[in-house]
Amino acid sequence: MRKERAGVVFQEQIADHIYSLSLKAGFAKEVKPGQFVLLYSSDRSRLLPRPISICQVSRETGTIRLVYRIAGEGTREFSGLRPGDGIDILGPVGNGFPIADFKDKKVLLVGGGIGIPPLLGAAYELEHPVFAAGYRSETYLLDDLSARGRVLVATEDGSLGVRGNVLDAIRQEYQKPSELPDAFFACGPLPMLRALAEFAGEQGLPCYVSLEERMACGIGACLGCITKTAGVDGHSKVHNARICTDGPVFRAEEVDWS
Amino acid sequence: MTGKPSMEVELAGVVLKNPVMTASGTFGSGMEYGEFFDLSLLGAVVTKGVADVPWPGNPVPRVAETASGMLNAIGLQNPGIDVFIDRDLPFLAGYDTKVIVNVCGHSEEEYLRVVERLADTDADMLEINISCPNVREGGIAFGTDPAAVEKITKAVKRAARQPVIMKLSPNVTDIKVMARAAESGGADAVSLINTLTGMKIDIEKRCFALANRTGGLSGPAIKPVALRMVYEASHAVKIPVIGMGGIASGEDAVEFLMAGARAVSVGTASFRDPLAAPRAAQGIEDYLIRHGLTDVKDIIGCV
Ligand SMILES: Cc1cc2nc3c(=O)[nH]c(=O)nc-3n(C[C@H](O)[C@H](O)[C@H](O)COP(=O)(O)OP(=O)(O)OC[C@H]3O[C@@H](n4cnc5c(N)ncnc54)[C@H](O)[C@@H]3O)c2cc1C
Ligand SMILES: Cc1cc2nc3c(=O)[nH]c(=O)nc-3n(C[C@H](O)[C@H](O)[C@H](O)COP(=O)(O)O)c2cc1C
Ligand code: FES
Numbered sequence: 001m002r003k004e005r006a007g008v009v010f011q012e013q014i015a016d017h018i019y020s021l022s023l024k025a026g027f028a029k030e031v032k033p034g035q036f037v038l039l040y041s042s043d044r045s046r047l048l049p050r051p052i053s054i055c056q057v058s059r060e061t062g063t064i065r066l067v068y069r070i071a072g073e074g075t076r077e078f079s080g081l082r083p084g085d086g087i088d089i090l091g092p093v094g095n096g097f098p099i100a101d102f103k104d105k106k107v108l109l110v111g112g113g114i115g116i117p118p119l120l121g122a123a124y125e126l127e128h129p130v131f132a133a134g135y136r137s138e139t140y141l142l143d144d145l146s147a148r149g150r151v152l153v154a155t156e157d158g159s160l161g162v163r164g165n166v167l168d169a170i171r172q173e174y175q176k177p178s179e180l181p182d183a184f185f186a187c188g189p190l191p192m193l194r195a196l197a198e199f200a201g202e203q204g205l206p207c208y209v210s211l212e213e214r215m216a217c218g219i220g221a222c223l224g225c226i227t228k229t230a231g232v233d234g235h236s237k238v239h240n241a242r243i244c245t246d247g248p249v250f251r252a253e254e255v256d257w258s
Numbered sequence: 259m260t261g262k263p264s265m266e267v268e269l270a271g272v273v274l275k276n277p278v279m280t281a282s283g284t285f286g287s288g289m290e291y292g293e294f295f296d297l298s299l300l301g302a303v304v305t306k307g308v309a310d311v312p313w314p315g316n317p318v319p320r321v322a323e324t325a326s327g328m329l330n331a332i333g334l335q336n337p338g339i340d341v342f343i344d345r346d347l348p349f350l351a352g353y354d355t356k357v358i359v360n361v362c363g364h365s366e367e368e369y370l371r372v373v374e375r376l377a378d379t380d381a382d383m384l385e386i387n388i389s390c391p392n393v394r395e396g397g398i399a400f401g402t403d404p405a406a407v408e409k410i411t412k413a414v415k416r417a418a419r420q421p422v423i424m425k426l427s428p429n430v431t432d433i434k435v436m437a438r439a440a441e442s443g444g445a446d447a448v449s450l451i452n453t454l455t456g457m458k459i460d461i462e463k464r465c466f467a468l469a470n471r472t473g474g475l476s477g478p479a480i481k482p483v484a485l486r487m488v489y490e491a492s493h494a495v496k497i498p499v500i501g502m503g504g505i506a507s508g509e510d511a512v513e514f515l516m517a518g519a520r521a522v523s524v525g526t527a528s529f530r531d532p533l534a535a536p537r538a539a540q541g542i543e544d545y546l547i548r549h550g551l552t553d554v555k556d557i558i559g560c561v
Contacts (some may be wrong), residue, residue, distance in 0.1 A: 001293060040530060045326045047530050075445050087448060090532075216321040216328060218531045219293075221286040224304075224321035224336045237337040238314040245290070 001219060002027050003090040008081045009063055015140035017070045019079050019115075020055075027091055028062040032251050033099060034185075034210055037064065037091035038218040041074050049250035050074045051244070053140075053187070053210070054092065055117035056124065062090075067117035067141060072174035078179045093218060094248045097185050097208055098127045105182035109130055109149075110196055112166050112188025116141055118210060122185055123148040130181065132173075134166030135194065167195045180205060185249075207252040213243045220245030228256035263546040264553045265539070267301070267520050269498050270421035270446035271384050274301035274356055274521060277554060278511060278539040279431070281502050281525025282307055282360035282385060282425070283332065284476075285535075287346035288353075294532040298354040299539060301521060305346060307362035307387050313337040319393040322458045322467040327479030327504075328526060329456050331470035334362050334387075347379055356382040358423065366410055370417045377419040382418050386410070387454035389427030395400040401427040401452075404439035411443025421446035423500060426491070428454050428480075433487045434494035441495040443506045448522070449483045449500035450491055477526040485517050492518025494558060506534060508541010518559040 009022040032055055038049035056065040070076050081087060097118075104127045109119040112134040120141060123129035129149040133142070137157045143153045153161030154169035162169040164190070174180050184200050186193055187210035187228075200207030213225040226240035230253060233241045239256060242246060265276035268385055271291030288303045288423035297303055303402045315335025322329045336342070342359075350357045359381045363369035373384060388401035388410060400406045411424055424440040426433065428451035440448050453474025458467035484503020492499040506527035507512050527534035546554060 003294070018549045044478070044530075046323065047328055047526065048321075048323045049529070166277055214319045214321050216330065216526075217284070217290070219290045219532065221290040222284060222321070222330070222529065223286075223315065223332050224330065226315070226318060226320070227333070235337070236314075236335055237514065238335060240314060240335060 001090060003088065003100065006089045008083050008085045008087065011079075011081055012019070013079075014067070015138050018140050019068055019070070021066045021068070021078065021081065022063050023061055023087070024090065025064045025089065025091065026062070028057050028064050029059050030066060031057040031059075031092045032096035033125055034096035034118050035092040035094045036118075036248065037089050038065070038093060038215075039074070039078060040088040040090075041077055046074055046077075049090065050211060050217055051077075051195065051215050051218060052094070053118035054121055056121045068072070069114045088220065089109065091173055092207045093244060096244070097122045097210075097249050102183050103127060107183050108181040108182055110166055110170070110172070110186040110192075111217070112192040115186070115188030115192075115210070116145075118187050119185065120148065130172050132166050134169070134188065135160075148229055166192060167199060170196075170199065177203065182206075184208065194257050197255070197257060200252060208249050209228055209252055209255065210248045211243050211250060211255070212248070215244055218244050228258075229254050230256050261454070263543060263551055265543055265556075267558075269383065269423075269500070269520060270285040272356055272421060275354075276301040276539045277515065277519075277542065279356075279358065279500070279523050279529070279536055280304050281523035282387065284525040284528050287342070287349060289346075289349060291528065291532055295536050296353070297350075298535040299460075300355045301384070302358050303350055303353070304354035304385055304523060305342075305350075305360055306336055307334045307360045307493045308336050308339055308342045308372060309334065309362050310339055310368050312336065317469040319468055320470070321537070322473065324456070324458060324475065325479060327475050327477035328529075329458055329468060329473030331452070331468045331473035331476055333470065336362070339372050341542065343375065343379055347381065348488055351380060358383045358385050360385045360387055360425070362387045365376060366413055369410065369414060373414055373417045376415075381420055383423060383446075384418055385423040385425050385449060386414055387425045387452070389425050398437040401436070402430050404435050407436055407439040408443040411440050411445050415444040421526065423449050425452055426450040427452050428483065428487055428503075434490050437491040437499070441497050445497060447498040447500060447520075448491060448495065449502065451480070451487050451503045454480055454483065476503070478506055480504050481510065485513055488514055488519050488559070489517040505538060506530070508538050508543075508545055509541050510543075511538045512525040512545050512557065515558050516561045521557060
């Protein structure tokens with residue numbers, strides 16, 4: 001983890017309220033898929049860092065790509081960044097997906113809403129990635145995903161793919177257990193992750209979920225960002241793991257979903 | 259002028275190489291920030307509150323940003339004194355800095371159990387948190403009644419081998435009364451301010467931003483209030499005052515020293531800049547050099 005001033009290489013709007021931002025980052029070579037960065041506002045009244053997942057990394061050019069949705073004032077400010085601008089960032093933060101254990105396995109990468117970006121980076125390190133992507137209506141990043149693997153699409157309004165949520169798409173696709181993937185990597189809203197964890201549990205398949213929580217330090221010191229865990233955590237010896245540094249990726253069984 | 263100015267300050271016989279320490283709960287036990295800088299640059303590390311047994315803390319969301327500040331309701335999650343002594347104290351012993359252990363409890367007995375366990379460790383000082391707004395019993399309940407402050411201070415002093423700092427709450431009508439109560443209980447120093455109780459509401463979801471409903475406000479937003487209270491407290495008691503609340507730079511730290519603080523803590527500012535505490539120490543030294551001063555003690559309480 002390092003804090004540095006990163007240079008903006010490129011930024012474009014790719015969908016309604018959704019932006020793709022490329023930054024030159026000194027730590028790009030160390031990045032693992034599923035890790036994230038902290039972005040600091042240039043307005044000192046916005047004190048806390050904004051955690052954003054690393055969508056893709058180019059180790060050759062030392063750049064990272066972030067894809068984010070405008071959710072408030074901080075992300076609105078970032079959407080105004082132009083090539084040549086600088087921004088304070090800290091990274092890479094977190095554990096990332098367990099790529100090495102599943103490199104040559106068939107992994108279904110399940111994303112909902114603004115949880116899709118980190119799955120793209122994971123797909124570039126896996127040999128047989130398949131995506132399941134859930135959108136409300138307008139899709140984004142679909143061309144990028146398709147370039148890397150097959151994509152099952154679900155939209156809530158039925159405008160593309162299966163009408164419903166991403167779990168509906170998965171159930172429809174994998175009707176025979178023999179066709180099921182070897183594992184799931186997922187990022188998205190909590191209800192989606194909970195449903196997927198249950199589905200994977202029923203099938204006896206490994207499932208890894210990337211969780212979100214409000215953060216203050218972003219580096220493991222403040223205990224602001226915990227998730228309830230099934231077992232006693234290593235740091236505080238209670239049932240709370242820090243999402244920022246013990247996660248954000250957890251094996252589904254580690255999480256207390258109640 | 260030759261050489262560097264002297265940055266040393268002394269608290270109840272403990273000499274700090276500079277007046278800057280970390281604010282409890284914002285710095286863990288230093289392991290995470292130790293990845294960013296050499297902890298030996300600090301006058302002292304003040305650790306996260308530790309209780310006699312592990313505490314799970316509050317439900318999430320535990321933190322929320324506010325204008326130039328933040329609210330937290332961590333609820334004093336901590337691994338308990340056994341893990342702390344086995345893991346955290348040995349880690350800190352590897353650095354050339356003083357170690358101040360922040361202690362929390364729900365009752366006098368719980369505070370005393372921790373204080374007694376710390377007696378035969380090499381912790382340099384104890385800071386007793388009687389001002390946490392985020393736990394129902396204990397914490398702030400002790401910190402807002404002068405008779406209770408004096409009583410718990412006496413009890414802790416009797417059990418403690420190290421010098422005792424009582425950490426005061428700003429959620430009181432008159433901070434001077436609380437500082438005097440700690441002094442008459444035998445405290446070796448007081449530290450202030452802990453967070454100011456606040457609230458934030460998410461109007462889209464029509465709910466509280468924090469699961470705990472209320473939380474403690476910290477950061478630059480509270481600095482003027484903190485500074486006023488540090489000034490009042492340091493003129494009300496003879497024991498040293500440790501000042502904190504919104505310090506983010508050397509200039510901020512100098513303000514607190516001038517108001518009467520013998521030492522200062524950097525808290526929330528570390529969340530924005532992991533190097534905020536060592537930078538504040540450097541900033542104080544730069545200020546002294548810029549003004550041709552040879553000793554930091556010359557500015558303490560100078561206004
Ligand atoms: C590990 C992790 C990875 C993330 N990756 C992405 C990503 O790749 N793309 C993306 O668009 N979003 C991502 N998010 C969510 C993103 O952090 C928030 O949308 C963003 O912080 C909102 O900031 P704001 O100033 O625009 O909103 P405001 O609502 O003004 O922010 C106020 C405060 O709340 C915090 N906050 C608000 N929403 C969230 C949230 N959902 N999660 C955590 N903190 C929040 C902010 O950081 C800030 O401290 C991620 C969150 C986490 C925890
Ligand atoms: C996330 C967080 C956790 C805290 N935990 C503790 C604690 O465990 N014990 C304590 O005495 N004070 C605790 N505090 C209060 C700080 O030590 C400090 O008094 C207060 O935040 C004001 O300083 P600041 O504005 O520089 O942060 C905490 C503050 C924050 C923001
Ligand atoms: S945000 Fe501070 S511990 Fe995770």
